[in-house]
Amino acid sequence: MNVHSDPEPGGDLATPFHKxxxxxxxxVYVYEAPVRIWHWINAFAILVLCVTGYFIGRPLPSFTGAExxxxxxxxxxxFVHFAAGxxxxxxxxxxxxxxxxxxxxxxxxxxxxxxxxxxxxEVWFEIRWYLFMAKxxxxxxxxxxxxxxxxxxxxxxxxxxxxxxxxxxxxxxxGQGHWMYRAFGWVIPLAGNSLDVHMLHRMxxxxxxxxxxxxxxxxxxxxxxxxxxxISTMVSGHRTFKDDRPD
Amino acid sequence: MPDTPNDRIETFYEVMRAQGxxxxxxxxxxxxTATALGLGPAFVPKIAHAMETKPRTPVIWLHGxxxxxxxxSFIRSGHPLAKDVILSMISLDYDELLMAPSGLAAxxxxxxxxxxxKGNYILAVEGNPPLNEDGMFCISGGKPFVDxxxxxxxxxxxxxxxxxxxxxxxxxxxxxxxxxxxxxxxxITDKPIIxxxxxxxxxxxxxxxxTYMVTFDRMPALDRQGRPLMFYSQRIxxxxxxxxxxxxxxxxxxxxxxxxxxxxxxxxxxxxxxxxYNACSTVRWNEGVSxxxxxxxxxxxxxxxxxxxxxxxxxxxxxxxxxxxxxxxxRVGLAAAGVVGGAVAAHAALSxxxxxxxxxxxxxxxAKAAKEEA
Numbered sequence: 119m120n121v122h123s124d125p126e127p128g129g130d131l132a133t134p135f136h137k138x139x140x141x142x143x144x145x146v147y148v149y150e151a152p153v154r155i156w157h158w159i160n161a162f163a164i165l166v167l168c169v170t171g172y173f174i175g176r177p178l179p180s181f182t183g184a185e186x187x188x189x190x191x192x193x194x195x196x197f198v199h200f201a202a203g204x205x206x207x208x209x210x211x212x213x214x215x216x217x218x219x220x221x222x223x224x225x226x227x228x229x230x231x232x233x234x235x236x237x238x239x240e241v242w243f244e245i246r247w248y249l250f251m252a253k254x255x256x257x258x259x260x261x262x263x264x265x266x267x268x269x270x271x272x273x274x275x276x277x278x279x280x281x282x283x284x285x286x287x288x289x290x291x292x293g294q295g296h297w298m299y300r301a302f303g304w305v306i307p308l309a310g311n312s313l314d315v316h317m318l319h320r321m322x323x324x325x326x327x328x329x330x331x332x333x334x335x336x337x338x339x340x341x342x343x344x345x346x347x348x349i350s351t352m353v354s355g356h357r358t359f360k361d362d363r364p365d
Numbered sequence: 366m367p368d369t370p371n372d373r374i375e376t377f378y379e380v381m382r383a384q385g386x387x388x389x390x391x392x393x394x395x396x397x398t399a400t401a402l403g404l405g406p407a408f409v410p411k412i413a414h415a416m417e418t419k420p421r422t423p424v425i426w427l428h429g430x431x432x433x434x435x436x437x438s439f440i441r442s443g444h445p446l447a448k449d450v451i452l453s454m455i456s457l458d459y460d461e462l463l464m465a466p467s468g469l470a471a472x473x474x475x476x477x478x479x480x481x482x483k484g485n486y487i488l489a490v491e492g493n494p495p496l497n498e499d500g501m502f503c504i505s506g507g508k509p510f511v512d513x514x515x516x517x518x519x520x521x522x523x524x525x526x527x528x529x530x531x532x533x534x535x536x537x538x539x540x541x542x543x544x545x546x547x548x549x550x551x552x553i554t555d556k557p558i559i560x561x562x563x564x565x566x567x568x569x570x571x572x573x574x575x576t577y578m579v580t581f582d583r584m585p586a587l588d589r590q591g592r593p594l595m596f597y598s599q600r601i602x603x604x605x606x607x608x609x610x611x612x613x614x615x616x617x618x619x620x621x622x623x624x625x626x627x628x629x630x631x632x633x634x635x636x637x638x639x640x641x642y643n644a645c646s647t648v649r650w651n652e653g654v655s656x657x658x659x660x661x662x663x664x665x666x667x668x669x670x671x672x673x674x675x676x677x678x679x680x681x682x683x684x685x686x687x688x689x690x691x692x693x694x695x696r697v698g699l700a701a702a703g704v705v706g707g708a709v710a711a712h713a714a715l716s717x718x719x720x721x722x723x724x725x726x727x728x729x730x731x732a733k734a735a736k737e738e739a
Contacts, residue, residue: 175682176695177633180615180624191614248712250719294588294598307590311669312600312640317683317694324698328705335709339716343723 145356146259148223156213157352163206164326170199171323175316200288207281223260227274230266237263255344256365259357265336272329276322283319287312374420374482377454377579381416391416394449398576401444401569403595415580422579423486425478425517426460429510430503430537430546431492435528436462438565442572443652450572454579458486461505472506479520487578488521490514490531494552495544502544511552518553523584525559525574526550529667532560532592539673550591557584560591562643564667569648570596590670592642601664602639604646607631625661635679636663643668 149157174196181191217225231237244264246252256262261269286305289298290312309315341348347358375383381391395412399405404412428436440447440463451457457464458478459471466474478486492510495502500509518524526549529535537546550558561574574593577585585593602608610616610630617624617634632639638646641664645656657664663679666672676684676693684693 177614177616180618180629181613182615182623182627186609186613186615189613189615193612195614250715290600291603293603294594303589307670310671311666311675312642313637313666313669313675313683316640317685320682320694321685321698324694324701327698327702331702331705331709335713339713343716343720 143359143362145358147355148221148259148351148357149355150216150220150224151355152212152216153220153224154352154355156209156216160206160209160213163202163209164330166202167199167206168323168327168330170195170202171320174199175320203281203284203288206277207285210277210281226260226266227269230263230270241267255340257345257359259346268329268332272326272333276326276329280319280322280326283309283315283322286315287319374423374456376419377416377421380421394445398445398580401573402577402580412580415582419579419582421454421456422582423478423482424455424457424460424489424575425475425486425521426457426463426489426491427510427514427517428461428505429490429492429514429530430495430544431528431530431535433462433491434565435491435530435571436460438563438568439527439571440568441651442568444569445572445576447568447572450575455487455575458482475517479517483520485522486520487523487525487575488517489525489527490549491527492530493534493538493546493548495537495546496552497543497545502546514549514552518549518556521556523557523559523578524549524553525561525578526591527561527571528566529562529564529672532562533670535564536673539671558591559584559587559593562592562597562668562670564672566668567596567644567648567650570644588642596644596648597642597668599642599644599647600639601641601643601646601658605638605658606646607658628661631658631661631663632681634663635677635681637666637669637672637678638664641666641669 174192177192181189183189214228217228240256240263243252243256244262247255248264260266282302282305285298286302289296289302290306292298294303306312306315309318337348337352340346341350345360347356351357378391381394382388386394392409392413395416396406396409399408399412402408442450445454451463459475461471464471464474492503494500494509494511494514496511500511503510505513526532530537530546531549534542534546534548537544538548550560559574561571563570570593573596574585577593577595585595588594588597602611605611607628607630610628611632615624615627615629617629617631619625620634630636636658638658645664646658649656649659665678666675680693682693682695684691685697
């Protein structure tokens with residue numbers, strides 16, 4: 119925990135890059151196979167959902183070639199959206215299950231130590247790191263505290279929000295007698311009416327789009343500038359480190 | 366036909382026979398009513414029996430802050446005819462629009478009806494009470510309408526909220542709602558209220574709800590928002606005859622384009638059919654002649670809560686007015702994504718600069734270390 123003792127400029131803490139790869143700290147197995155598989159399935163589902171969802175709200179120019187009998191473009195588009203939504207939902211519950219049976223890193227997505235002062239101190243440190251105010255990043259086996267916060271709100275909370283509003287909208291199509299309507303129909307009067315739920319669902323999409331932009335950028339940046347592996351970790355599961363110094 | 370003493374309300378059957386309707390026509394009427402309500406043949410004798418034995422239901426129809434379009438719609442009902450509903454099925458004892466007396470005579474009728482049928486009459490409310498300035502924006506009989514509404518509601522058996530005004534507030538409750546027009550369920554909280562929204566509701570829906578209530582002497586099955594399921598359980602979109610064009614991805618883009626002429630789906634010009642619960646696409650209007658989408662204009666969602674405050678009638682992704690700014694979801698989202706994208710690019714540039722500095726320091730350290738080793 120030597121972060122707050124400011125080193126001299128150009129002192130020992132600046133990473134000697136010629137020594138990269140010669141250090142002895144062993145890699146840590148962080149993301150187990152189900153977590154990695156979920157990550158990539160989820161990423162793909164989100165991509166599909168955002169693209170199809172955008173065009174459901176603002177359809178492409180009409181296909182005027184044939185009579186409606188011979189075309190089902192918008193129907194297929196909506197089908198793909200619903201199918202991806204189902205995949206996302208099942209994936210989310212699978213991921214939730216793995217939080218209980220997986221290693222302790224698998225639980226980071228669903229909780230954060232709200233009452234822990236050191237946690238918030240480290241969040242502040244990460245903010246300073248991203249504002250170029252800290253000289254060197256810290257090492258983390260799992261998510262850094264700021265990343266954990268972002269994951270919690272933009273993945274866990276946002277996914278739950280999108281699942282609930284999404285199923286409410288889907289249930290409308292199933293009809294009022296359907297079990298899905300009984301389970302999710304309460305969302306509609308709570309939001310006001312069906313159009314409000316559509317609007318909130320769309321705002322949720324944009325929130326996730328913003329998260330995806332930041333997430334990809336930060337993953338690439340940290341892969342280059344931090345002291346541990348990032349992108350390859352979500353492929354192999356192993357976190358490797360670029361130096362042997364603690365913390 | 367038995368004499369009907371003054372203290373007893375006549376049955377439907379008695380009234381119909383008194384009007385010269387034959388037994389045969391009466392049975393036909395019962396059959397038609399059963400069909401209109403979507404009931405099987407087994408219900409025909411039940412309806413006939415109810416009409417022969419049950420006294421007519423007294424109804425008090427109040428008008429608050431409204432435009433009378435509900436009444437205009439109601440009197441155009443074809444199945445059953447509004448005439449049949451008013452003259453045969455219910456005993457419409459008080460209705461400011463349709464009654465003959467006025468002034469003090471009308472007020473006397475209201476008092477008499479409340480006293481005579483205490484706890485047995487149905488209260489139908491068209492319009493809503495404005496609550497601002499102690500209710501002074503709507504005066505009826507020299508008093509704020511809200512007082513009259515509360516007084517009549519107190520002894521009512523059930524309450525029907527006609528139209529968007531009584532159900533949700535409608536245009537007079539649209540932001541900023543200067544008169545504080547308030548839907549009746551927020552004023553009357555201790556009585557069962559059926560909402561029959563729409564601006565106006567479909568005539569056949571209005572008479573259908575009344576027919577159901579007097580026939581079975583109970584409320585129809587309601588959804589979560591208090592609307593009768595038999596008319597409001599599906600969206601206009603679910604039964605729209607233009608739905609195949611929606612599924613095909615064939616949309617009207619402009620009001621005068623080829624798609625408009627071919628009767629394509631009006632979704633892209635803002636049709637609210639997919640988010641509006643009503644029976645327009647099945648029951649239609651003016652005895653089933655047409656409905657807005659059939660005449661080439663999208664649904665404006667008039668039977669939905671707060672439809673005046675949800676942005677343009679001609680846009681699907683609607684305006685967000687809740688945060689005090691006029692914007693819509695896509696504009697807000699694109700702006701946020703743009704700002705974040707720009708910030709990411711700037712941050713990346715700064716990071717690259719920082720990285721280059723770090724590298725330089727690292728290399729000089731390496732050189733220093735090599736010198737010391739040497």
